Amino acid sequence: MNDLDIRKAVKEELNNIAPEIDLAAIDPAGDLREALDIDSMDFLNFISAIHHRLGVDIPELDYPKLVTLDGAVAYIAARLGSIRK
Amino acid sequence: MAEFRMPSLGADMEAGTLVEWLVKPGDRVKRGDIVAVVETQKGAIEIEIFEAGKIEQILVGLNTNVPVGTPLARIQTEREEAAGTVATAPSPAAPVALSAAPPSILAPVAPPSPPAPPPAAVARRRVSPAARRLAGAQGIDLSIVTASGPAGAIIYADVERRLGGAVADAEKKRAPGLDLDAMRTAIAAAMARSKREIPHYYLEHQVDVTVSEQWLTQKNAVRPPDERLLIGALMVRSVALAARRFPAFNGFYRDGKFEPSRAVHVGVAIAIRGGGLAAPALHDADQIQLDELMTRMRDLVQRTRAGRIRSSEISDPTITVTSLGERGVETLYGIIYPPQVAILGFGKVVRRPWVIDGAIGPRSIVTMTLSADHRVSDGHAGALFLAEIGMLLQEPDKL
Numbered sequence: 062m063n064d065l066d067i068r069k070a071v072k073e074e075l076n077n078i079a080p081e082i083d084l085a086a087i088d089p090a091g092d093l094r095e096a097l098d099i100d101s102m103d104f105l106n107f108i109s110a111i112h113h114r115l116g117v118d119i120p121e122l123d124y125p126k127l128v129t130l131d132g133a134v135a136y137i138a139a140r141l142g143s144i145r146k
Numbered sequence: 147m148a149e150f151r152m153p154s155l156g157a158d159m160e161a162g163t164l165v166e167w168l169v170k171p172g173d174r175v176k177r178g179d180i181v182a183v184v185e186t187q188k189g190a191i192e193i194e195i196f197e198a199g200k201i202e203q204i205l206v207g208l209n210t211n212v213p214v215g216t217p218l219a220r221i222q223t224e225r226e227e228a229a230g231t232v233a234t235a236p237s238p239a240a241p242v243a244l245s246a247a248p249p250s251i252l253a254p255v256a257p258p259s260p261p262a263p264p265p266a267a268v269a270r271r272r273v274s275p276a277a278r279r280l281a282g283a284q285g286i287d288l289s290i291v292t293a294s295g296p297a298g299a300i301i302y303a304d305v306e307r308r309l310g311g312a313v314a315d316a317e318k319k320r321a322p323g324l325d326l327d328a329m330r331t332a333i334a335a336a337m338a339r340s341k342r343e344i345p346h347y348y349l350e351h352q353v354d355v356t357v358s359e360q361w362l363t364q365k366n367a368v369r370p371p372d373e374r375l376l377i378g379a380l381m382v383r384s385v386a387l388a389a390r391r392f393p394a395f396n397g398f399y400r401d402g403k404f405e406p407s408r409a410v411h412v413g414v415a416i417a418i419r420g421g422g423l424a425a426p427a428l429h430d431a432d433q434i435q436l437d438e439l440m441t442r443m444r445d446l447v448q449r450t451r452a453g454r455i456r457s458s459e460i461s462d463p464t465i466t467v468t469s470l471g472e473r474g475v476e477t478l479y480g481i482i483y484p485p486q487v488a489i490l491g492f493g494k495v496v497r498r499p500w501v502i503d504g505a506i507g508p509r510s511i512v513t514m515t516l517s518a519d520h521r522v523s524d525g526h527a528g529a530l531f532l533a534e535i536g537m538l539l540q541e542p543d544k545l
Contacts, residue, residue, distance in 0.1 A: 080419075081419065094473060100417070100471040100472070100473065101376055101471050102444065102471075105371065105374060105444075106444070112370060118371065121363065121366045122367070
């Protein structure tokens, strides 16, 4: 799975939470919680969805690394890489 | 023979439109089964049945608007089946629908006045709720829409085709059970009534939740995402436990008097995308363990945002909790949802300098507020209630 696949998966899961948001239009380096108006329950559901879909279990301590689209993709790519090794 | 009636889903509801039957004559039902969908100002609500038995007859057809209390279906109860008897006349107080629920203090609404005779079930075309809403919003006459759904039903796509497919993306993606304009009307009615009738008083209390936060961090560190807890669950749980000890904040004010509730059904205020709000009940929040409470809260939030609230969740809350979450502000003052008598507000948790044992250190602080009904309680009791909630949050292990 390359970065593009990960980005696609992340966007799909975010869109499940915020269906009316056009993710192409948001700043990939901006705070997703602000851009998508999501609360802690939404964010937890996002983390759960990524866990189920990509097998990446994201500890709570790492949540701050996932608050932007770019950050989430980079984090998941790094974790998937380390899982493969 | 028992009757299943149009339930009252809020003090301001006078009638509802039956838009979907999920059972047919001969089907067996058990307590809590969802048997029908009713459209109200609050959106499409799934209606549960409160008696086990067999559906005998459907009395009200689809898309029929009937007053609260109108019999919708007849049920042969299990007791009757066991006794091998079938009552010839409907019993007057059949405990099947919410509006005719067991005459306990929990019954959210007074039994309705003798219901009007059921309107003849008009033979109409089957139309899905989403299709009906779209047609209504766009002014499309359903009789000119070509149906392609099961059993000749008109479905969303049919109305869309009629519209020429010119439907905004946002409308397509919005959850089918939610009509935000209608929801706003319902909120306005309830809040205006509250401000008109309920003499609110307000109290505020700052609580150090550092211990709760640390406890959560420890628990969540070894749990997969599906099993993680949020501090909101601790808040709801501590309110529920405190409400059991302070009955003057848990129940309903109706017909000039307060009826305390033995059960604690905490209404959880849930913001809905696009500007809506609902506060469905987390049933028996004082009786279930924290993990179970969190699981149910996640389910409740997801269903509410998807427009799938159940009838009992709408009418049962005995007290409400509203929390702004991590991106809000520090303090909010709730407006009581009638006929309840109290609402707890939690602001966002903030790091603040705090004095502990004579030294200043950084701590996580949350501002809790209580809005309560002065016809039922006073500030003294309210202060003790708030303090109790604060104490409970110091011992998360016991929640």
